[in-house]
Amino acid sequence: MIIIMKDALTAKMVLAEAQNRQLPHVYRFExxxxxxxxxxxxELSFINQADIVETIADHPAAMQVSRTFHPDDTIIQTPHSKIGGENFNLIAGPDAIESAEHVLAMGQAAKDAGATILRGGSYKPRTNPYSFQGLGEQGLQWHRAAADALGMDMMTEIMSPTDVDLVGKYTDIFQVGTRNMQNFALLKAVGKQSKPVLLKRGMSATVDEWLSAAEYIASEGNCQIILMERGIRSFDQKYLRNTMDVSVIPVLRELTHLPVLADPSHAAGVTEHVTPTGLAAVAAGAQGLMIEIHDQPDKAWVDGKQALTPEQMVNLFTKAQTIHDIVK
Incomplete structure (x- = not known):
């Protein structure tokens, strides 16, 4: 149940009394x-009826991340980025951290193209247990050094609750990947720390399942959550790695106050389709894009098939910014 009080001070007093009575899961926004x-x-006899403007009983189960509870866009401030609202964020980097020199070079290319967030994986959730799994802490160290040298934010994937402290020593933004969208122990763990969390959509997740996953993070106290559409599992594996659900972007912009970004690299899965897929997402209202880049895609350790070269990245980002400025 959501209760709209006559002013923020009264709502603050109601929250304090609810906490004093040890009522579970009570939250306030303004x-x-x-x-x-x-x-x-x-059941809330301690609330003065005269102070109530409206009572909303029929609200989304994922209450905190809903616009019903939080009507205003969430703006997430990191050391080098503002995410959400009318801001448009560009995120780029190699899929996997390969060396200190390579991540620095790719970071420089990303920054030159307008990106403020350097992505890269040091822990890789791979379908095949014998595929490259990432460099671990060594990769985190190289990634952090490159981001600091370039004045960019660092974002990297986390796979296990036991790694929160280690990864948190290095990253500015935690990324929870599609395979871990419903890893509830991990969601609770990143919810208990204070850094932003980018939550990718599960490969077959419904909107409600995705928002409920975000609510797991918020329920632990961390509301700095970014949603990222990355394509859902397709029945047409011959031509598509995944299907970019462009229609879900305006739906989410209506349902939630959280920033909504898109990852056309994983949706398209093929280099030549990444740019048109990303532009479609921006036209639909995505507040940012994340792409994978590599200067020699045929030699990339992971997912070279979908990586853009730095030159292709500039082309995508230039067009994406223009489209965003038109539709925002």
Whole structure:
């Protein structure tokens, strides 16, 4: 149940009293107080009815991440980026960290193209257990050094709750990948720390499942969450790695206050399709793009088939910025 109070001060007092009574899962945004486990206003006798503007019983199960509870766009501030609202964010880097020199070179190319966030994987969730799994902490160190040298934010994937402290020593933004979207122990773990979390859509996840995964993070106290559409599992494996669900972007912009970005690299899976797929996502309202780049895609350790060269990245980012400026 969400209760809209007459002002923010009254809502703050209601929250304090609810916490004093040890009511579970009570949250506040400005003049709204949300009770995740209470459906009947009669259970809240300590609230003065005269202070209530409206009571909303029929609200999304993922309450905190909904616009019903939080009408305003969330803006996430990192050392080098503002994410959400009318901001447009460009994220790029190699799929896997390969060497200190390579991640620095790719980071420089990304920054020159307008990106403020350097992505790269040091822990790789691979379908085949014998495929390259990442360089671990050595990769994190090289990644961090490159981001610092370039004045960029660092974003990297985390796979296990046990790695939160280690990865958190290096990264500015945690990335939870598609295979871990419903790894609830991991979602709770990143929810207990204070850095932003980028949550990719599960490969077959519904909108409600995705938003509920975000709510797991928020329920632990961390509302700095970024949603990323990366394509859902397709039945046409001959031509498509995944299907970019362009229609979900405006749906999410309506349902949630969280920033909504897109990853056309994993959706398209083939270099020549990444740019048109990314532009379609921006036209639909995506507030940023993340792509994989490599100067020699045929020699990339992971996913070279979908990597753009730095020159192709510039072409995509230039067009994407123009489209964003038109539709924002």
């Amino acid at each position: 003049n709204r107080v949300g009770f995740a486990e209470i459906k009947n206003i009669n």
